[in-house]
Amino acid sequence: MRVAKAESKVHNKPLEEVHFHEVGAIDSIIDIVGTAILINKINPDKIISSVVNDGYGFIECAHGKMSVPVPATSEIFANSNVKFRQIDVDTELVTPTGAAIIAELATEFGGLPAMTTEKIGWGTGFKDLKIPNILKVYLGDMQEQNENFVVMETNVDDCSGEILGYTQEKLFQNGALDVFYTPIFMKKNRPAYRLTVACKKEDMFKLQNIMFRETTTIGIRYRFESRTELGREFIEIDTKYGKLKAKKVENDGEIYIYPEYESMKELAEKNNIPLKELYKIKDLK
Numbered sequence: 001m002r003v004a005k006a007e008s009k010v011h012n013k014p015l016e017e018v019h020f021h022e023v024g025a026i027d028s029i030i031d032i033v034g035t036a037i038l039i040n041k042i043n044p045d046k047i048i049s050s051v052v053n054d055g056y057g058f059i060e061c062a063h064g065k066m067s068v069p070v071p072a073t074s075e076i077f078a079n080s081n082v083k084f085r086q087i088d089v090d091t092e093l094v095t096p097t098g099a100a101i102i103a104e105l106a107t108e109f110g111g112l113p114a115m116t117t118e119k120i121g122w123g124t125g126f127k128d129l130k131i132p133n134i135l136k137v138y139l140g141d142m143q144e145q146n147e148n149f150v151v152m153e154t155n156v157d158d159c160s161g162e163i164l165g166y167t168q169e170k171l172f173q174n175g176a177l178d179v180f181y182t183p184i185f186m187k188k189n190r191p192a193y194r195l196t197v198a199c200k201k202e203d204m205f206k207l208q209n210i211m212f213r214e215t216t217t218i219g220i221r222y223r224f225e226s227r228t229e230l231g232r233e234f235i236e237i238d239t240k241y242g243k244l245k246a247k248k249v250e251n252d253g254e255i256y257i258y259p260e261y262e263s264m265k266e267l268a269e270k271n272n273i274p275l276k277e278l279y280k281i282k283d284l285k
Contacts, residue, residue, distance in 0.1 A: 010075060028096075045231065048107070049108070054069045054094045070092060073099045079103075082109065113142050118139050123135040150200070151222065152197045171211070174207060175199060201224070244278070244281070
């Protein structure tokens, strides 16, 4: 679909009028389907790509002479989060099919992360280039350090508790990962609160705007931090009181089950039992 949409724009045709040969020849379809089968078999948690390198100049194709990157590849890059650059190689290095595959699968672009490698796959191309014409893929486990993590702080000494509570709710509703207040003393011995907000980098400015709009702060400090995260899976547990939502977490071969508070609260109220009784459920230990 990424290829079809790109070709539709390049040829100025409605999507339903894009012909098969414009979307890709048989080898292109095989590439896409073969990759889909492989990814389904491997079932990776995440796919990270290096920055995609394309060449420069012009190439001959069915539509005549085209500049590199070719228009369809450029359109695919423009409508995705792919990071790419041109390097000093006078030819095409990325086809529209390859661009569509990496745009669809990769969620991050950069250097190889720290990981324990299980397997390495190599693929070589037919073009004789002045650089090695090789694609290399690593499969492994990594203890993820998330540098896409921002911590913001601001001190507030002239804002009511009602406003601060409302602000916390708004921050959580708009993507904050954590929000909390710390009692502090500011200048002239005034009791105050430090508002701390943890979030993903892409949510930073949206949440800053909420902090400025809802509180009396006029300045926000922020820093980027790394964070180690455990893999998690949301599950439902069948109990004699009903279904209970929980997080299943794995660490070094051990499994932990953490119930969701709202689900616990709902079951406790529905069955008219103390909340603490639900924590005695065997499957939660």
